[in-house]
Amino acid sequence: RRSWSWQQYLNEQKAEAAPVSLFTQSQSFPSRKTGFKVGMKLEGIDPLHPSMFCVLTVAEVIGCRLRLHIDGFSECYDFWVNSDSAEIRPAGWCKDNKRKLHPPKAGQNQSDFDWTAYLDSCGSRAAPSSLFTSHRASQSCDFQVGMKLEAVDKKNPGLVCVASVTDVVDGRFLVHFDNWDDTYDYWCDSSSPYIHPVGWCEEQGRPLTSPQGHPNPENFLWEEYLQETGSVAAPSSAFQPRRLHRFQVHHKLEAVDRRNPLIRVATVTETDDCRVKVHYDGWSQQFDVWCDGDNSDLHPVGWCQRTEHPLEPPPGSSPVSSPSQGVCPTPGCRGVGHIKGARYTGHHRQSFGCPYSDINTRKEVVLPDRLGGERVITLVPVSVCSHGNQPDRYLSSGLGSEPDWRRLGGGFGVETRSCSRRVVDPAGVVLHPHLPVSRRDRTGVQVKSEDRREPLEEKSGGQVRRPSARAGPAQPLPVVSDAVSSSRQPLTVAAQQVPPRERGRGGAAGHGRQSRYSGWEQQLSPTESSLQAALHQSIFLSAMSAQPGRDLSLCWEQHRKLLPGVVRETAETVQHWSVQQVADFVESLPGCEEQSKQFRDEQIDGRAFLLLTQRDIVRIMSIKLGPALKIYNSILMFKHAKSRSQSPA
Numbered sequence: 001r002r003s004w005s006w007q008q009y010l011n012e013q014k015a016e017a018a019p020v021s022l023f024t025q026s027q028s029f030p031s032r033k034t035g036f037k038v039g040m041k042l043e044g045i046d047p048l049h050p051s052m053f054c055v056l057t058v059a060e061v062i063g064c065r066l067r068l069h070i071d072g073f074s075e076c077y078d079f080w081v082n083s084d085s086a087e088i089r090p091a092g093w094c095k096d097n098k099r100k101l102h103p104p105k106a107g108q109n110q111s112d113f114d115w116t117a118y119l120d121s122c123g124s125r126a127a128p129s130s131l132f133t134s135h136r137a138s139q140s141c142d143f144q145v146g147m148k149l150e151a152v153d154k155k156n157p158g159l160v161c162v163a164s165v166t167d168v169v170d171g172r173f174l175v176h177f178d179n180w181d182d183t184y185d186y187w188c189d190s191s192s193p194y195i196h197p198v199g200w201c202e203e204q205g206r207p208l209t210s211p212q213g214h215p216n217p218e219n220f221l222w223e224e225y226l227q228e229t230g231s232v233a234a235p236s237s238a239f240q241p242r243r244l245h246r247f248q249v250h251h252k253l254e255a256v257d258r259r260n261p262l263i264r265v266a267t268v269t270e271t272d273d274c275r276v277k278v279h280y281d282g283w284s285q286q287f288d289v290w291c292d293g294d295n296s297d298l299h300p301v302g303w304c305q306r307t308e309h310p311l312e313p314p315p316g317s318s319p320v321s322s323p324s325q326g327v328c329p330t331p332g333c334r335g336v337g338h339i340k341g342a343r344y345t346g347h348h349r350q351s352f353g354c355p356y357s358d359i360n361t362r363k364e365v366v367l368p369d370r371l372g373g374e375r376v377i378t379l380v381p382v383s384v385c386s387h388g389n390q391p392d393r394y395l396s397s398g399l400g401s402e403p404d405w406r407r408l409g410g411g412f413g414v415e416t417r418s419c420s421r422r423v424v425d426p427a428g429v430v431l432h433p434h435l436p437v438s439r440r441d442r443t444g445v446q447v448k449s450e451d452r453r454e455p456l457e458e459k460s461g462g463q464v465r466r467p468s469a470r471a472g473p474a475q476p477l478p479v480v481s482d483a484v485s486s487s488r489q490p491l492t493v494a495a496q497q498v499p500p501r502e503r504g505r506g507g508a509a510g511h512g513r514q515s516r517y518s519g520w521e522q523q524l525s526p527t528e529s530s531l532q533a534a535l536h537q538s539i540f541l542s543a544m545s546a547q548p549g550r551d552l553s554l555c556w557e558q559h560r561k562l563l564p565g566v567v568r569e570t571a572e573t574v575q576h577w578s579v580q581q582v583a584d585f586v587e588s589l590p591g592c593e594e595q596s597k598q599f600r601d602e603q604i605d606g607r608a609f610l611l612l613t614q615r616d617i618v619r620i621m622s623i624k625l626g627p628a629l630k631i632y633n634s635i636l637m638f639k640h641a642k643s644r645s646q647s648p649a
Helices: 007-014 117-120 200-204 222-229 305-306 321-324 518-523 530-539 556-560 579-588 595-602 606-611 612-622 625-647
Strands: 041-046 049-062 067-069 079-082 148-153 156-169 170-177 186-187 249-254 263-271 275-280 287-293 365-368 378-380 412-417 423-424 431-432 480-481
Touching: 041 067, 041 117, 049 170, 148 170, 148 222, 249 275, 579 595, 579 606, 595 625, 606 625, 612 625
Parallel strands: none
Antiparallel strands: 041 049, 049 067, 067 079, 148 156, 156 170, 170 186, 249 263, 263 275, 275 287, 365 378, 378 412, 423 480
């Protein structure tokens, strides 16, 4: 077969490749072939907790890109980096540089961890130090730990917040927002457009967001705060001018797909001083993304060939891509990747797991925070992150910023949220059963909540981490609350713009609550047969509450008799089921033998199984109503069994 050629493609498109000179060292061709092997151990920064160095294992190597696994935790937290990334270090680096290394086993004391003993117990070897790229700063860094500054919240770019320097490594430093947990932290250098000296907001006439819990946030004064905290402001001389990129519209390059661990042919479609908008050739504009001009996911033409990494040509431009159309129904998708991120390599025949299908372009994936507690990590699809209204402009260049969404193997932004609520689509259908929604979003929509402000046990750098509800998607979905008791107020939404100072990280709201089942009730005709009516009563006006903790109706015993295999299990055990265990359970349900293969093909494990809604099962997975009723009622029973087992005697 004729292979795809960059030169031929450029000639056909009458386009120009972005010159190699425009790319930074981390973007350009590596100086050597990577020597990392699967199974090697190392240390590195957790992208969901940037203040933490963790024990990592190389789980996969493609070209010079590595999929890294955080030892002792689920594969759903795996993430991808380039082999020359500044985020990874050889084993023993933390000890040599007096940094905390978080051990792989929960509850293990950091001081007790020993690399030699750990490698012996695992039968593994550490990645040689020679494989790591030196990242010594080309210019001196005058930032020191404890210095204060004003910084843009990358997850809420309309906010400039009080921040501190909490770590400095090789000319890069960690920005931490005072009194907020570390999931909002980010590493940058002294030329970052997202940081400003103390007093910058006042000079620019823009609001400054004070630290969470500050007694007088409306009248925050830097002089008083510096005195109270015994800290100093970072000197203005420490902030260096940003080197502007020179990318131009229509430049061609290779770019990592933010929805998938793939590298695609891409085009620069818009630019500003610091950022470029990247379009994946042959794909819809809804997948376009804004990113910094020095983002390490951008590479010059020929990078994949040089590093022996597969390059995804535009759909339809190569005979290699044509046979894939029978694998996934989504045009252009070859069945590679999964909505659940780096853990899965493919999604087979259905669009249920396809990162590009219409059902998933706005669907958020929720992970429990691996550190425990009530927080969850929400992976927001890029299509949600990249197409919202432009926020107020708070960069040094006066230009707005799209969120710098950290990713786990695919195109997902990361949010940390501590309130459990439901997200529904405009028709009122629940999209995710326990998908939390933030109290505030970038567009100014306010969501009222009763958020608890209890400090977490985990501490870092002397700062108490608090549950946070700051982050929000660029384009919010309508919200309804999961009111566990009458003491919690219904969640309400007021779709109106408010001044940045009033937005803060919470706020007042409007009124009204949308019926959870309104979308389904309208679809069912009152002239249904008695059997259909009974089925409707069973699932859509369910005798079992999808809300654990509520009393069940008298139909509970009837459901137990129809599904005897459910009685012995609880959600606590089901969430740890493997894909095969889920498939076996579905097969055990009367009349669901054929559906079990579909669950196996879609790689649905116990955690994903519990998150399925009636909409997922009936509409997305295209399972017939009868089996869908049994499967969904089983999920409800699992959840209810958990709530019953946890209720006080």
